[in-house]
Amino acid sequence: MELRQKLCRKGYSETVVEQVIAELASQGLQSDGRFAEVFTHSRVEKGYGAYRIRQELRQHGIDVNQALENDRDWDELIRKTYVKKYGETVPGSIEERAARERFLRRRGFDAEQIRRLFKCLRQPESK
Known part of the structure; x- marks a missing residue:
């Protein structure tokens, strides 16, 4: 077209x-x-x-x-995008979290993906 x-x-x-x-x-x-x-x-x-x-x-x-029919790991992609911009850091305030969420929304990630990302960031990985 x-x-x-x-x-x-x-x-x-x-x-x-x-x-x-x-x-x-x-x-x-x-x-x-x-x-x-x-x-x-x-x-x-x-x-x-x-x-x-x-x-x-x-x-x-x-x-x-x-x-978009190919299977993609959108959760992994949002994590890479976040880490590239902010590192592994958790937002220190509500305003900072809101700004980071807006960045991810502008990048095209949905609210559920963003929620899962922040939940994952709060939970330290056990090794």
Whole structure:
């Protein structure tokens, strides 16, 4: 869809654009599924959660369900994202916790994932 929009904005007729995209797809040179897979992987590597990735894929006109079907450990990803920014530290105040929660929400993690993360941070691991 994004390719279609870009070509139409450049002034190509919709008929020509449709023919070119169909030809590229038949040759395996254009695939929304492949784009979604690569895009999702890239955003996960940068520490973004499922909600944010879904929004961005929708903006690109991609079927969101197909892109996020791979099993991912979102709890591990939120932990890595948190530790990269704040270390293993537990927030010292309610305001600090709220700021950290807002950061994680902007990254696309949901409230349940954030709750589990903070619960895990409070419990020291026994070795």
